[in-house]
Amino acid sequence: MSILVTGGAGYIGSHTCVELLNEGYDVVVLDNLSNSSEKSLERVEELTGKKVTFYKGDILDRDILNEIFQKEKIESCIHFAGLKAVGESVAKPWEYYNNNITGTLTLVDVMRQYNCKNIIFSSSATIYGDPAQIPITEECPKGQCTNPYGWTKSMLEQMLIDIQKADNEWNVIILRYFNPIGAHKSGRIGENPNGIPNNLMPYVTQVAVGKLESLGVFGNDYDTPDGTGVRDYIHVVDLARGHVKALKKIDENAELCIYNLGTGHGYSVLDIVKNFEEANNIKIPYVIKNRRPGDIATCYCDPSKAKNEMGWVAEYGIKEMCEDAWRWQSNNPNGYDE
Numbered sequence: 187m188s189i190l191v192t193g194g195a196g197y198i199g200s201h202t203c204v205e206l207l208n209e210g211y212d213v214v215v216l217d218n219l220s221n222s223s224e225k226s227l228e229r230v231e232e233l234t235g236k237k238v239t240f241y242k243g244d245i246l247d248r249d250i251l252n253e254i255f256q257k258e259k260i261e262s263c264i265h266f267a268g269l270k271a272v273g274e275s276v277a278k279p280w281e282y283y284n285n286n287i288t289g290t291l292t293l294v295d296v297m298r299q300y301n302c303k304n305i306i307f308s309s310s311a312t313i314y315g316d317p318a319q320i321p322i323t324e325e326c327p328k329g330q331c332t333n334p335y336g337w338t339k340s341m342l343e344q345m346l347i348d349i350q351k352a353d354n355e356w357n358v359i360i361l362r363y364f365n366p367i368g369a370h371k372s373g374r375i376g377e378n379p380n381g382i383p384n385n386l387m388p389y390v391t392q393v394a395v396g397k398l399e400s401l402g403v404f405g406n407d408y409d410t411p412d413g414t415g416v417r418d419y420i421h422v423v424d425l426a427r428g429h430v431k432a433l434k435k436i437d438e439n440a441e442l443c444i445y446n447l448g449t450g451h452g453y454s455v456l457d458i459v460k461n462f463e464e465a466n467n468i469k470i471p472y473v474i475k476n477r478r479p480g481d482i483a484t485c486y487c488d489p490s491k492a493k494n495e496m497g498w499v500a501e502y503g504i505k506e507m508c509e510d511a512w513r514w515q516s517n518n519p520n521g522y523d524e
């Protein structure tokens with residue numbers, strides 16, 4: 187039996203493929219490569235010494251989904267495929283709703299036709315909006331999202347919850363990621379953003395490698411210890427391992443489970459700059475800029491539910507996150523482009 191990994195060539199997907207293959211799972215990837223490169227999968231194979239069955243195609247395309255479910259014995263699906271750029275989603279809401287929502291509904295429809303009713307879904311801390319409490323537990327109410335990307339995650343959670351309620355043969359595990367950073371220890375796979383990065387860590391590593399001049403710090407007047415935004419950064423390999431734990435939870439007949447995946451520690455933007463500088467002995471010049479619209483002051487989670495119910499805890503600390511992010515960037519200054 188195999189695991190279907192949609193979006194498996196992407197940042198979190200490629201790291202999850204490594205962990206799945208190392209745990210002995212067979213892996214089938216469906217990815218349209220709209221935000222990734224097939225090279226990531228070649229490197230996954232190189233790192234694990236195992237094969238990935240790759241289908242280049244779209245989750246909106248029923249024909250390719252039918253082909254996969256006919257040819258492969260799919261037991262569960264880990265569903266990463268989706269568009270994720272917050273700013274772009276404001277400019278292109280139709281594209282985001284169509285890709286993320288219609289795409290997921292199509293996938294789920296084909297899954298049930300083939301009686302495959304196990305899905306692990308990539309959700310996000312963004313669904314909490316401006317959180318009602320810190321640290322954020324899963325019971326914390328969902329909030330107002332500030333962009334269409336966030337709404338797709340919030341709506342998809344509700345859709346999957348309703349589908350599971352109506353048919354309890356489904357096992358739905360919703361994983362709410364906090365801020366994934368870092369890369370595989372080998373430095374062979376990592377985050378490969380298109381153009382100028384929107385997210386903090388890839389911006390920092392591109393300053394470090396000399397592609398960008400200085401980091402803009404978006405606001406230093408938040409109600410936080412140093413005035414800059416506080417987030418729960420989690421090593422992408424820890425996050426990937428959370429998916430392996432979630433598959434094991436499905437084996438125990440999970441039905442519906444929702445877990446925060448974070449470390450439970452908050453670091454400010456300036457903490458990240460300082461930790462990166464110390465871990466890698468590189469200076470990161472920065473300038474304070476205006477707040478970025480839609481940002482909140484503080485966001486970190488209580489990850490104890492994932493520990494108690496799945497036996498999952500994040501093992502890597504901020505130093506390793508900074509070292510591994512830099513190893514990937516310095517070994518691959520242009521990402522997967524030679």
Ligand code: NAD
Pocket residue numbers: 192193194195196197198199216217218219220221222223243244245246265266267268269270285289308309310311363364365366
């Ligand atoms: P990514 O862009 O690196 O990976 C997503 C992959 O999905 C890409 O390889 C892309 O080519 C593919 N894809 C997109 N639309 C597709 C479609 N219609 N059909 C087939 N493939 C398609 O992003 P990531 O950081 O690895 O994120 C993975 C998932 O986790 C996404 O759903 C994202 O929204 C979610 N998530 C990410 C973060 C984060 O900060 N990285 C935080 C919370 C949630």
Ligand code: UFG
Pocket residue numbers: 270272310311312363364365366384385386387389401402403404405414415416417455478481
């Ligand atoms: N920041 C800067 N300068 C930058 C980039 C970011 O100061 O150039 C700051 C932000 O203002 C924020 C912090 O760094 O305080 C983290 O910002 P990111 O853009 O890296 O991450 P966000 O917390 O804004 O959002 C990310 C993903 C969302 C996801 C969320 C929670 O982009 O999709 O984590 O998982 F929903």
